[in-house]
């Protein structure tokens with residue numbers, strides 16, 4: 288996973304709420320068995336509408352997505368995260384996220400930033416007024432900055448550390464393999480196996 | 483202070499706890515299907531890792547499978563299914579492939595084999611894993627990175643979610659189902675109401691539900707945003723489990739039941755949040771919009787966006803009505819439907835098929851009607867009761883087991899502009915096929931709708 292410390296980039300205002308993962312990447316795209324090539328599936332149905340914001344040339348190359356509340360609800364498909372990253376997004380800012388999507392994002396190094404609705408709307412308005420405006424997302428300082436304004440956001444220490452170091456969870460857990468073995472020896476004897 | 487059911491099950495599974503870190507949680511059962519696993523197995527191979535506990539892992543083919551006999555014609559779908567077969571063989575994981583007597587939707591087969599038991603932790607790369615919480619365990623959906631993590635370590639690092647009680651007071655009126663109850667709960671608390679919580683469904687109306695009904699309720703916890711939903715085990719749970727292939731037997735059964743009986747929220751335990759809902763006031767419920775929180779009683783009308791005070795909800799309602807091709811004020815019972823789907827991990831069990839058959843017996847459908855059993859064992863049981871004949875006589879299609887029209891990944895889809903009454907769990911834009919319009923309903927309402935061609939409550943059938 289690519290480490291994340293601070294990122295500055297242009298932003299796309301997506302003024303929709305309840306952006307479920309079926310919209311982020313429709314099911315037909317989930318048939319792939321590789322981890323790459325999902326950028327064309329990002330918002331595939333919505334992108335057929337020429338007036339959809341991602342089709343606006345002014346926002347090409349933007350790397351921060353500013354969404355209405357409840358981004359990434361629904362299906363657990365991590366393909367949603369892959370599609371956003373492969374399209375070029377490094378950060379999604381919203382007032383609320385679906386739990387599984389947020390988890391998946393932090394496993395992959397896509398930063399989900401929770402800010403109050405008013406702040407998200409302030410950022411959306413700024414990106415609408417001037418698509419070239421740049422926003423800085425500083426994970427080290429837990430802060431989002433726009434010009435002279437700044438807002439702090441919350442993220443737990445552990446996840447922040449893991450993102451900043453770009454660490455893979457599995458490697459971290461395998462350090463505790465002995466604890467897992469001890470636990471396994473004490474499991475209730477009636478628990479089922481699939482064999 | 484006492485503990486909630488969720489806290490008890492969680493604590494029982496903590497392998498390691500350290501300050502400032504998530505708990506490392508042991509996973510008792512890992513369910514796998516073809517869609518969210520290929521990249522996880524690739525990851526294992528690339529890192530030279532293996533599956534720690536293939537004996538706590540089980541795989542099935544469900545999302546891509548066609549529900550008519552024959553091979554998978556879409557080459558991309560076929561590759562995905564073949565990839566699962568290769569991975570299962572390579573890592574020694576039990577697989578129920580298409581055509582196998584045990585094949586079915588991942589959340590139907592765990593309970594039917596008795597693999598889903600009280601007090602367990604169960605995960606799957608699928609958000610409807612919450613279904614299994616109906617037995618009193620903690621069950622939740624994960625992404626592919628976490629699938630890989632569980633394959634490699636049989637654990638997951640996670641912070642314990644907060645706890646929420648949904649107290650269902652009163653009794654469900656006759657003709658009102660578990661599906662109506664959960665749709666009403668989601669409409670009440672919203673699609674984000676459960677975010678960050680494990681929900682425990684409690685109260686008399688919940689205790690009276692069958693295991694099938696409890697699974698329907700827990701299944702849709704994710705639609706309220708919750709990480710998981712659970713119901714404390716009781717005699718109904720034990721009776722369902724007894725004698726199933728993987729349920730404990732003999733002395734182990736007695737020991738297990740004794741422990742399972744301790745899996746209830748202590749009287750003095752405190753939930754982080756409590757929501758009450760009066761079951762006795764409920765009536766058949768349908769969704770009118772494009773998220774599962776946009777629902778209303780079938781006896782009411784399509785709402786007007788002006789009814790929503792919150793500007794974000796108002797614009798969501800406007801967008802939803804446009805997508806759904808609905809006009810505010812139209813009575814929901816006048817909305818015409820072209821396709822009816824009975825099936826999915828929400829309502830694809832034997833009890834659901836019986837309920838639909840009871841309504842279709844001696845009647846004729848006027849819509850395209852797909853009846854899709856959730857598993858091959860459900861199919862077999864239904865056929866032994868003659869339900870397949872009831873459906874065929876009514877003019878409905880009786881299919882093989884799979885996810886089918888719950889999502890547009892296999893040949894069963896809606897065409898743009900087509901409208902369905904569906905017993906599945908998601909009415910998102912395009913969920914059942916690009917441009918398709920979905921109304922979520924109970925099996926009973928689905929069957930009655932198939933008879934009239936309009937959204938219909940069974941009580942309103944002649």
Ligand code: SF4
Nearest residue numbers: 610826827885888889
């Ligand atoms: S039936 Fe639907 S919700 Fe259930 S596992 Fe299949 S696709 Fe997912």
